[in-house]
Amino acid sequence: CKKEFQKLNKNPNTLEVANDPSLVGNIEVNSFFNSAYNAWTLGNGMSQYATFSQSYYNTLARYIPASNQPYWQVLYTDARDANQVITDSKANGNTAMQAVGLILRSYSFAQLTDLWGDIPFKNALQGQNGNFAASYDGQQTVYTDPALGVLPSLRAADSLLKSSVTAITGDLIYAGDITKWRKFCNALRLRYLLRASSKLSSAAAEMQKIVSDGTIFQSASESAELTLPSSVPYAFPSITERSGDYSIKYLNTLLYNFFVNTGDQQRLTLLFAKNVTNQNATGFNFSYYGGMPIVSDANTAQVNSASGFNSSIFLSSPSSPVLKARVITYQEVEFILAEASLKGLITTGSAATYYVNGITGAYADYGIDAVSTAAYLSNPSVVYNPANALNQIITQKWVGNFDVGFEGWIEYRRTGIPAFDAASANLNGGKISTRFLYPPDEQTINAVNYKAELQVQGGTESTSYKAWWEK
Amino acid sequence: QQTQTITGKVIDAADRTAVIGANVRIKGINKGAVTDASGIFKLNASPEATLVISYIGYLTKEVPVAMIHGPVLLTPDAKTLNTVVVTALGISKQSKALGYSVQTLTANQIASVPDPNLVNDLQGKVAGVQITNGSAGVGSTSRIVIRGENSFSGTNQPLFVVDGVPISNDTYFNDAVNNSSNQGTWAEVDWGNGASELNPNDVEKMTVLKGPAAAALYGARASNGAIVITTKKGRSKDGLVGVTFNSQTTVETVMRFPELQNQYGAGNGSVDYKYVNGGGSTENNIPNFGRAFDPNYLVVQFDSPQGPYMAADLNAVKTLPAGTLPTPTPWVAHTDNLNKFFGVGVTTQNNISFATGDDRNNYRFSVGNLYNHGNVGNIDLMRNMFSFRAENKYTDKLSSSIYVNYINSSSDNRPNIGYGSENVMYTFHGVYGMPLNVNIESLKKLWAAGQTDQTQFRYWNNHDNPYLTVNDNTNSFKKNRIIGNAQLNYQFTPELSAFVRTGIDTYTDDRQGERVFGTVRFPNGGFRTDNVTYVENNTDFLLNYKPKNTGEFHVNVAGGGNRFKQSINYVRNIANSLIAPDLYNFSNALTLLPPEYIRQERATYSLYGFGDIDYKGLVYLNVTGRNDWSSTLPTNRNSYFYPSASLSAIVSDIFKMPEPVSFFKIRLSGAQVGHDADPYSINNTFTTITPFNSTPLTTITNTLANSNLKPSTTDSYEGGFEIRFLKDRIGLDATYYISNTKDEIVQVPVPISSGYSAAFVNGGKIRDKGIELVLNAAPLRSENGLNWTMTFNFSHDVSTVTGLPDGLSSYKYADVTQYDRYYRSIQYNAVVGERFGNIYGRYFKRAPDGQIIYQNGLPVTSDETDRKVLGNYNPDFILGWYNNFSYKNFNFGMTWDWRQGGSYYSYTELGLLQGGMSPLTLPGRTDGIVGQGVMLNANGTYSPNTVKVTAANYYLNGIYNPNNNEEFIYSATYLKLREVKLGYTFKHILGKQSPASLNASLVGRNLLLFTQNKDVDPENLALRGNKILPGIEFLSYPSTRSFGFNVNFSF
Structure with a gap:
């Protein structure tokens, strides 16, 4: 019966050997879809683009200390699968696939550390060796560890791709285009270098090197984004959302005020609908729209005056460019360079040019035509103003990162721009939280290491603890 | 001497039913007869003769022929009630020879008020057995646990055995689609536990083997005990056919509706309710914190009229004249919506059986039918059961038996349960519940005007119209199942015998889910099919040697083997949106998920042996040993042996006892059982997941396999005694047991930062201790007067977590959430030193x-x-009280069920309280x-x-913020009147000469409930994922009480 047993116990339902292209495809789908999904269901609230009007659903968006465990799980499984790709492609000499693995793993770890702070890192992902309890590493290590760190890994990936003659397979983002992968890789490098630039003395030089090399996004069409299908489980979340969940999402006052102050009619009307009071009004007027402050439960006046999302895009146009799943875009890179230029981190190009490119890219992301873009760029409050440039750059980047994960919130934590509302209906002691709590699983089944990390944070876990770049 | 033909009937003195198979002998002469299926015997005897009438479980009675006028009443005998019990492998043993605790129920006890779920017929009748009902009425799963839980990972369910061959009591649930609360998420459906389909009318007796000692010979699957069912055999004489017909019709009415306040309608406390814009923007107005009801206050509501339209039509009907506004309607309470929604369910169960036979052959054929129409919508359950049993003796040496049972079950609709808009109870009590100003009558309109199959007529767009849900969002199934076995016996010599037996349990279950257009989760409708094919085969052989003339010692040794093979195929097809409404076919699919095909196979080979030895019938020793080879373990660790031993002594026969003591036995036993792993636990794999467009995607499987797994073991010990007083009018059976499970194969959760969410390891340890007391008494006993017998079944069990895999201080073995709101989940955590079943929450x-x-x-x-x-969630103790009264032709029985202690979490209360529906608000x-x-x-x-x-x-x-869990915990203590039966037997209904009799009874189940919480039934299960969980009331359908009448006719 030994033979029979072996036959019986061979799993007929799943593969027993790795298939790297399908692993890569899955990491990509996970990374990109979850960027959109988390933004839509939570990040847009925490980044103050949107207000969720019901206390039954909105406590997380009101910064209540919370773990966001599901996203933590996605990021670690992505990093794990990327490790498999890296190991396999190292073994079979596919340097391009190895680079893709490094880039995708770096993105996952960067998300983890930017959202949770210190994380299990160097000893993480060792379960197959019987090590289930990974110790925590500081955020600086996650960014800079020579072997595994986000920045060294991305640097290594870029140089692997630069000289690679092998092919990328299974890629849903760039169809295996190695140059575009380099641009994606460098976009991420610029994002994390800028984020760490106040702590990392080598950041400026590395940024300058990337810019000098020039393999960076040249237009919105090169952005790292994924066009989602129209049906579950990968449709843009609003398309398949329960109507009751959809209908509690409103334009936040902060974003509404931005639209009004910069005369941004295009993005306002594309993303949002007229409020109930003016739903039958014809033509355009900023007063037909409205923002909702952060609330526990909105009252009728607030509900009637605030704009909901534009249903003709968010419910019925699954192919709209607005509904792409984005990880990092051309416009963000241009704004990063604008800030870097302004701060003297790089010397190539001018902040004003990068700034204009950023806005142009943000408009292009949504498919807004060139005439409207030009009109917007000529608005006096949009025109580059050296006296207010940093504020303009970061605020425009904030708007441009609508629906990109938690980027709006992360960058607010770094820059304080734009001025978030921390007073209204805040559930984090009147402060914008700076991180998520570690998931309950960490607390209970990685208890020893979790407790050690608590000592680093001063004994108790808080959502106001600042890790490294944020300090 | 002149003889004459004597005809008579033997009936049970307690419940007046026929005693089938009773032995009728003429005193002094080795000649006699056996009563047939109607209790009738016929023989030739002299008028002066005396008949000796005996049957297992009754006091033997001597009646002079001259005294036989009416039926002969046999009095049940507490002493001999369990004289012969059927133990492992279908082997009968004398009760007094057993060194462990068993309890047997007779046909009358089981099917006195038959429940559509056979498992429920055990409620209150066996000590140590805890049964919990499912949440969706007739057809739901009932969970049965014997002697508490000894496993984190298993189901803790006992093995069901029919005529010596195991069958499946599991349910293969539909594989879930997890999309958070979004589209395409199909609700859970409870398809019912496997053993629920057995026909109680076919059961002659049920023996509950409680500990691993009793079940050591069935292997690991019986480590939580075994329910050994013996089916009825044909018994008749001279080829006559005995016919028994049983019919029961009951109606089910809701036991209790939640108490609602009737003073305030919808609103968020600061703004008055008004129906706006299809309900899209008015979620604020769903909780009942609005304006006080006032018939003079007029407000636009969803059913406010304007000409042929109502408010909820307006946003859908584009052609309305501009400026058309609904007419405000009075602000009044509708607190009897549930009462209007739930009607009366009807269950009919009919059974007819034919039995015939002679000395060498006997046959029984039975046809049963169950029809249940639920108390709401088109929820129903149909079951047709055919069984045939034959026993044939070909020569003095060769005999055979065959049993075939075909069960055809189906339903047009099984209710959606679980959390979310798919479940109508979510509409009534989920999120905030249905506002008290909503008039449910209006919802019968189903669709907005001109929008049939497109836009529902409803008051809020997170709630589906409940009438639409129960009528159109159906989950149907068709299941065909065959349970059967064939056995061949050969008696080589008087000492040596052998049998071979093979048994099968196989079914195909074809399920279909249909979803109409315009529902919350299926805006474009949906269709799915789930097909389960299950095959289980057990083949046994056994060689038995029982030497004669061994003096004062009697010896019996036996050895045999078993091959168990199980294979499950599951195919799932899903279309989460359709092209056109009302066509449920994949050709009409707008989007189609890739089919899912899951296969699972396992096999176990076993060799076992046992030896029994007794000294003069005073002291008995039994030993067993079994070795298993399992396909699910690594090849170098897949063989494991486990023994058992038990000892009993009939103290009352060894020593002289004081006068009142009529019987005293002590017993002691110890046993070990080994368990294997789930299939596919030893090799790491990559899981294929839903392709993106058409690109295949895979991921490393989140559960880490373990190629070093070894079998886990349960060691158990029990000791007890049985004592009877006053000529057996009072009997007490007491047992104390302790069991230790170690090296349990568990999927321990590991932090995902390790790259895995769970890993197979050996490591769980659970200690289980408890006592069981069975008290039998016959307070009243008289030949033709009032008889009263009763049984108390008491059990107390505590399982304690004594160890967890290395590095774990707490192990979450289950949780229940609203969608994926992990942050407000109820968790079941095993913590070392704590009692098993602790409910953790914020x-x-x-x-x-x-x-x-x-x-x-x-x-x-x-x-x-x-x-x-x-x-x-575990009780402190359970006490069942089973009673039977008889007086002349009347009989009356009732069973009470008392569960003391334990807690449960109520999602219904959460909705009632947070939503302001409860008077407490x-x-x-x-x-x-x-x-x-x-x-x-x-x-x-x-x-x-x-x-x-x-x-x-x-x-x-x-x-009542749901992020806090402690407000919604209630005591699970209850007292239930489980069964009542009041009957009268009409004798000789086909004339004086005919023994035909008819028993007509009024019957009731679950008639009374006393418990802390007045709104819900504490006896409920949640179905989450593929797991049945106790301790959580998860938006259950209201439980029902049933009553009706039962007719039993035999001739």
């Missing part, structure tokens, strides 16, 4: 003196990572409310809370 922060801490007028809830024990409605508790001062001291908040804020966001 709680209110409290000052050192225990008072709740308030902040801004609202209680402060612990963080999501900070959970504590809120209760334990009335205080403070007009003036606001200051919560009872304290505030933390800046200097670290506490002072009484003085902050007044609105009632809406206090209840919605404060005391």
